[in-house]
Amino acid sequence: MDAVVSPPARAKKRRAPSSELLGLLQRRFSERCSTSQAVLLQHGTDESAYLPQPPDAVVFVQSTDEVAFVVRACARERVPVIGFGVGSSVEGHLLAVEGGVCVDFSQMNKVLAIRPDDLTATVEAGVTRGQLNVALLETGFFFSVDPGADASIGGMVATAASGTNTVRYGTMRDNLVSLTVVTANGDVVRTASQARKSSAGYNLTQLYCGSEGTLGLITEATVRLHPHPEAYAAAVVHFPTVAAAVDCVIESIQMGVPLARAEMLDALTIRAVNAHSRTALHESPTLFLEFGASKAQIDEQADIVREIAANHGGGEFQWANLQEERSRLWTPRHHAYFACLQLKAGSRSLTTDACVPLSSLAQCVEETQADITEHSLLAPVFGHVGDGNFHCLVLVDPNNAAENEAAEAFSHRLVQRALRHGGTSTGEHGVGLHKMQYLVEEHGVHTVGLMRAIKQALDPHDIFNPGKIIGPAEAVHTHQET
Amino acid sequence: MDAVVSPPARAKKRRAPSSELLGLLQRRFSERCSTSQAVLLQHGTDESAYLPQPPDAVVFVQSTDEVAFVVRACARERVPVIGFGVGSSVEGHLLAVEGGVCVDFSQMNKVLAIRPDDLTATVEAGVTRGQLNVALLETGFFFSVDPGADASIGGMVATAASGTNTVRYGTMRDNLVSLTVVTANGDVVRTASQARKSSAGYNLTQLYCGSEGTLGLITEATVRLHPHPEAYAAAVVHFPTVAAAVDCVIESIQMGVPLARAEMLDALTIRAVNAHSRTALHESPTLFLEFGASKAQIDEQADIVREIAANHGGGEFQWANLQEERSRLWTPRHHAYFACLQLKAGSRSLTTDACVPLSSLAQCVEETQADITEHSLLAPVFGHVGDGNFHCLVLVDPNNAAENEAAEAFSHRLVQRALRHGGTSTGEHGVGLHKMQYLVEEHGVHTVGLMRAIKQALDPHDIFNPGKIIGPAEAVHTHQET
Known part of the structure; x- marks a missing residue:
């Protein structure tokens, strides 16, 4: 997909790794540490409309210990660390807006355990939902979360993904038992036991779920399985x-x-x-x-x-x-x-992600369709009705600045409309770069203040996917800045 | 229930309100601020085995703004603030181990909204599950979480409660949409929109759920409803x-x-x-x-x-x-x-709360029954089988120190056994005072370190229910200290 929208201007500070750090990573990972331009570009590009922002190096990790090694090495220099699953984010999550080291999980793709009696499986973060379901083929069970793309399970946890069967089986949040995470110190933590429920302290599993790589790197997940119906x-x-x-x-x-x-x-x-x-x-x-x-x-x-x-x-x-x-x-x-993309030759889509209470869904969709008509946009709409979540695919010529601006303005009005209906700017795609400007409006300044306090507590040097969700304290965004 | 077990010895520091603070609360709340010994004793007593630890004052709040007033007043003097629903905790959650002001939610018992089209209801924190279900009688919907006691919904959120129908409808966690919380600054925050799902930032709803009053006071909750089956x-x-x-x-x-x-x-x-x-x-x-x-x-x-x-x-x-x-x-x-209590005249029960993966449940229960037999305890066992959660009611003469010690020793062995089976020390009762000693063993020192960092970030002066879950940094507990 073409990409024409620059990230917010503030994200220009770069924290590139030193040659010592690069040397250390290259010695440790040899050919699994890449600085080739093609690899960097691929890892600085997602499915969003933003221009690519490549990292300075990509490390193809194969174990939690290797992730911890990378984090410790980067933490010493306060160099950003950005996790990468399959690159299917649509909100700019993966863009290395300050440079840094990308941790590619595609070689951490082992299904570690399938436990039919517990109705759980434990996977490395790079396992895709498709890979897990292939591994489950003979068991009578399946992993339910289906966001469309064959995303990595680590990425799905990081964005609190969901999809077409959420109405029956819940979101990624509802299908998590426990995570293994590498923290800002390079410590390896397990967020919870393997029990199906627990009241033993703060729920770190749910805190990391939806944290978009900003609080730590998820390396393993224990997820729930469901029996296939007859x-x-x-x-x-x-x-x-x-x-x-x-x-x-x-x-x-x-x-x-x-x-x-x-x-x-x-x-x-x-x-x-x-x-x-x-x-x-x-x-x-x-x-x-x-x-x-x-x-x-x-x-x-x-x-x-x-x-x-x-x-x-x-x-x-x-x-x-x-x-x-x-x-x-x-x-x-x-x-x-x-x-839908083929409705307009050569177009790309700006894909929205509003989610509102069920009672407001019909009205919100109808108001949105009226907006589309009024502004002569080409924007098919479809949605996960049982969740109150719908997507508009605003089709634009990637090289037509006016069309892109009109699409962004529509997206802005849609978010406002969803918030007026008691809803959220993002039901399942995450904040990334694109929805940061709405966090205060959606949650209020004090709630975002709590989120910022948590970020500062768990990642005091802002090494994990900096510039996403919360961003720097000095730059609370308003719409006008984009 | 009689109570014979002293809280951990470390919890002796008292932070009583000054006469100025008490005067301020009395002027603001008049007869709704009580310092009568009977009221204090009632609010310093729960269903656990601990000796009562009364607060210095009890305020019967009627609104979120009143809660914020109390918190701001107490925060100035760094006086503890402890929420109180119906007092049905079994783990010592409510005990004012450092003194302070108890916030009684029983007069915040309004069902604020029932939305059949959204399958949600919004209640004040003091509404009990029974009260909500009475309000729902004519709607065809019900609130599912049933921990046995007619607990307040605020209390159930605070302990991440569950109960007999979790196997079908999930725990309190699975039935939450959004919370209103008063923070350590006395700010009022809403943790999430009213949408059924969202990926808009860190999940504060799930962080407060199970935080046992240690990160803020929950004043309102939007919960999910379920249709009655035919x-x-x-x-x-x-x-x-x-x-x-x-x-x-x-x-x-x-x-x-x-x-x-x-x-x-x-x-x-x-x-x-x-x-x-x-x-x-x-x-x-x-x-x-x-x-x-x-x-x-x-x-x-x-x-x-x-x-x-x-x-x-x-x-x-x-x-x-x-x-x-x-x-x-x-x-x-x-x-x-x-x-079960009547199996032994005049007894009280030390009630355990282990929860293990389903595949380990039978073995863990059988090992536990063998332990009961070996140590000649009287301890019926029953459980929520679909969750892997079971309770032993260890019946003891409250005045018999040896029996109480034997019960505590059994409880300790049971927790060790649950952890060995990959389970948790508490499936639904919470940590309170009683399970603090196991947090490090269950989660590891780094995970508990993250929890402590969150506590320090959101409650830097440790005013919210101090001495629970995490406790002071200098006092990481081991079993021997109890």
């Missing part, structure tokens, strides 16, 4: 309005129907997927639903949802039960992102 | 061994059966409840199960669990479907605590 079924149903589709999902949840997935695609997204996937779906707000239970329960759940949908003007359900049919039925949803 | 059914089934009962529950969970409750009572507990409730249950390890779903789903789930139970030597299921029958069938479980 059967799955998928359904697609069209609605006259976004509100009708949203209300159908909310009422289903209120009735206790354990939907496995509930995705809403707006009419424009459907137009995009029809063009991309050569389907002929009706171009109106559409729910993609998935049920997972016993066959009898699916029938029961489907009857309830069908009745609710009918009350909201929903059309006929298209059903699929067999794996192959289900995949085909859901293909438009899975391809939505790339299908 | 129907409930209860069942009781006996097993030849603890392992058989535990394995039945684990296999049911592995099969995806969403048990609403799954409680194991050992043979001695059954003996106690038979005597207390005049039932004639077979005195062997017994599961009390609850199902909640549609009637058809309950039948389906029950068939699965019955087959699994039969494979483990389980006996006939006793069933109850109607509310009244279900209550009667579950009465032995609900009365287990008091029934």
Whole structure:
């Protein structure tokens, strides 16, 4: 994806490693410490709109001890340390805005333990969700968190990721038991025991989850597993309005129907997927639903949802039960992102991530669509309805400054709107560089002050992914600065 | 409950309020600021075995602003501030080991909002779970967390409480959206938006949950609600061994059966409840199960669990479907605590709270029962099997020092055993005074160091519930000090 937006101007201070430090890392890691321009560039680029900001070196670690070695070495010089999973961040998390050493986890990709009796698995941070699910294939269990990209589990923990089946199985937060973390001293800590619950002191697991590499580097995670249901079924149903589709999902949840997935695609997204996937779906707000239970329960759940949908003007359900049919039925949803990009040749997407209380979701989406129309933007909308989370893909020509500015201004209005509805600037993508300016507005200055105090307590020399989430104390951002 | 165990000797430093501070509080709160001996004693006493440690004053607050007033007033003199819900702590959380001002939340008991469309409610911290569920009676929704006592929701957040239906609906942690907290400066902060999920910065909600009043005072909470299932059914089934009962529950969970409750009572507990409730249950390890779903789903789930139970030597299921029958069938479980106390006239219970990975639960319980036998203790055992959490009620004569010492020694061995099995010293009761000595052993010195850094960052003058969880830096406890 092209990238045209510069990071905030303040992030110009560089803390490059000395030649001694580079030499130390090169002796310790030999060819696993790279300073090649191609490798640096790749590790200073993510899926966001920001210009690349390469680190000064990349170390391909293979163990927690190696991570601790890198952190201790960098801490001596107060050189930044930035974790890197697969680079799928969309908010600029990975950009080395002050330079420093990137710790690439792709070679820490061992599934360390699968414990069917505990319904847990322990993995190295570089294991991707896809790799873990391949390792689980014969067990009857799966790892549920699915943010779309085949992200590393360490990265998913760092951003508190979620995705399409959160409505049933929860976010990354809900699927964590314990973490191994390297702290600012280079100490290796385990945040919690392997018990399913505990009240033994402050919850460091949840503090590191969502900390975006700013408090330490996550090297291992114990995650929860879920048994596959006996059967799955998928359904697609069209609605006259976004509100009708949203209300159908909310009422289903209120009735206790354990939907496995509930995705809403707006009419424009459907137009995009029809063009991309050569389907002929009706171009109106559409729910993609998935049920997972016993066959009898699916029938029961489907009857309830069908009745609710009918009350909201929903059309006929298209059903699929067999794996192959289900995949085909859901293909438009899975391809939505790339299908939408093709609505405008050569475009990139500024992808928003508002999340609001369920009761406000329909209104917030409709206000957002009116905004899109009013400003003549091209921006398909789809969302994880059961969580109140929706994404707008604002399609812009990466080389057209006016379009990019209009997209950023839209994103700004959308965040304001989400906050007015009691929601959050980011449901699952994280703060990174892009949402820092909204932290005070979302949480209040005192709450952000607590976050800053925690950052200073756990990373006093600001070596971990500096300039993200909290940023330096002297630079509390306002929108105008971007 | 009688109380004979002194708090750790180190907690002798007193920081009593000056007469000026007391005068200020009395002028501001008039009769809602009490220094009567009876009120002080009540607020310095919990359900633990510790001798009472009364505060110097109790303020019955009615608003978040009043809490902030008390905190600011106390902060000026660095006088301790201790929150008080209903006093149901079993680990000494409430004891004013350094004196100070107790903030009683019983008059902050308003249900501020019920939002069926959001599946949330917002309550003041003093609302008990029972009060909230009464307020929800006509809505079709309920608040799930049930620790036995009708605890305040603020207290339940502070200890990260859970209970019998955690296996289905999660702990207090899993049912929190946002908190309002008064910080050490007397600032009022909201920890998160009202969205169901967010990646917007460090998760302060989960940091305060389980912080036991040591980082701030929780004044309001937004919690998740769940729809009542269409129907409930209860069942009781006996097993030849603890392992058989535990394995039945684990296999049911592995099969995806969403048990609403799954409680194991050992043979001695059954003996106690038979005597207390005049039932004639077979005195062997017994599961009390609850199902909640549609009637058809309950039948389906029950068939699965019955087959699994039969494979483990389980006996006939006793069933109850109607509310009244279900209550009667579950009465032995609900009365287990008091029934057990009556096994030994005039006794009190030292109640343990180990929680281990599910795969270790049967072995850990069996080793514990062998320990009970070996040391000739009277200690019924029951547990939340689906969480790996079990309680031993070690019954002692409160005036018999040898018995109390033997109980504490047993508790110590049990914690060691739980830690060896990869578990935690406390699954749901919290650290308080009683488990502080195990924090380093459970988490490691570096992890506890992080907790201490957080405490120092957010409460630099140690005014919030001092001497709990972390304690002073100079006094890292070892078992021998107790």
